[in-house]
Amino acid sequence: MQTQVVIKPFEPALAHHFKTINKQWIDDMFVLETVDKQVLEDPQSHIINQGGKIWFAEHPTLGIVGTCAFWNKGDNHFELTKMGVLKSARGLKVGEILLQHVLNEARSLGIKKLFLLTNSKCEAAIHLYNKNGFVHDKTIMQDYGQDYARCNVAMLYRGLISDTHPI
Numbered sequence: 001m002q003t004q005v006v007i008k009p010f011e012p013a014l015a016h017h018f019k020t021i022n023k024q025w026i027d028d029m030f031v032l033e034t035v036d037k038q039v040l041e042d043p044q045s046h047i048i049n050q051g052g053k054i055w056f057a058e059h060p061t062l063g064i065v066g067t068c069a070f071w072n073k074g075d076n077h078f079e080l081t082k083m084g085v086l087k088s089a090r091g092l093k094v095g096e097i098l099l100q101h102v103l104n105e106a107r108s109l110g111i112k113k114l115f116l117l118t119n120s121k122c123e124a125a126i127h128l129y130n131k132n133g134f135v136h137d138k139t140i141m142q143d144y145g146q147d148y149a150r151c152n153v154a155m156l157y158r159g160l161i162s163d164t165h166p167i
Contacts, residue, residue, distance in 0.1 A: 005066075005094055007101045010043070010054035017056055017064040018043050018082065025084045029121055030150045039071075039082065047071055052078070053105065057085070057098045065089035066098045070105075076112035079144065080157070083116075083125070095125070099132055103159060114157040115140045119150045126153060133159040 008014065019040040026032055032040075039046045047054055050072050057066030068083040080102065085094045106114045116134065118125060134155040141154035 004060050005092075005097045006058045006060075007098065008056045008058055008064075010048055010056070012044060014056050014064065015043055018054060018067050018069075021065070021067045021084045021086055022082045024086060030119070033149055035147065043069070053102075054082075055098065055102055055105075057089075057094050059089055059092065059094065062086075062089050065092075066094045068098050068102050070102065070111070070114070073144070076110070078106070078111050078114050080106075080114055080116040095128060096132075099128060103132060103157065106157065107160060111160060114160060115144065116155050116157075117144060117148055117151040118153045118155070120153050122153075126155075129155055133157055 010018075022036070022040055023032065026036055043054055047069050052070045052072045054067065054069040056064050059065045066083075066085040066089065069081050071079040071081045073079055083095065083099065085098070103114075115137065116129065117140075118129075120126070134157050137154050137156040140156050141151075145151045145154050
């Protein structure tokens with residue numbers, strides 16, 4: 001049975017959920033880095049005002065339980081970032097529903113390149129990304145991997161029509 005989740009776009013009143021959800025998973029597995037703190041404290045300035053997008057997943061009984069963002073890196077290249085689901089909603093397919101929504105958005109927005117940076121400890125997330133069209137990419141690692149100390153995995157989304165980037 002598919003979980004009934006509603007995907008909502010960013011609005012300032014929801015910004016605290018962006019911080020809470022991401023802080024939970026980062027604190028559980030890693031240490032908040034300076035870039036994390038800046039983005040989580042003020043997603044409006046760091047993501048939205050820079051041409052990015054943020055979405056939230058709202059569960060009918062649990063409320064806002066997930067979030068994901070596109071961070072504009074220039075030249076119509078975007079980082080899929082800060083994707084997280086609260087522990088209380090894990091196992092309900094919220095992450096997959098949210099990811100599929102944002103990938104549809106990437107296609108409809110005409111994004112030229114969509115990539116993500118993660119860590120090999122995030123095995124479930126990497127499996128989800130692979131299942132939904134992301135592939136490991138050395139060029140992304142070289143170009144953007146230094147953005148986070150914890151980054152040892154870089155992936156490129158292969159589902160964009162304009163994507164001619166070699167694997």
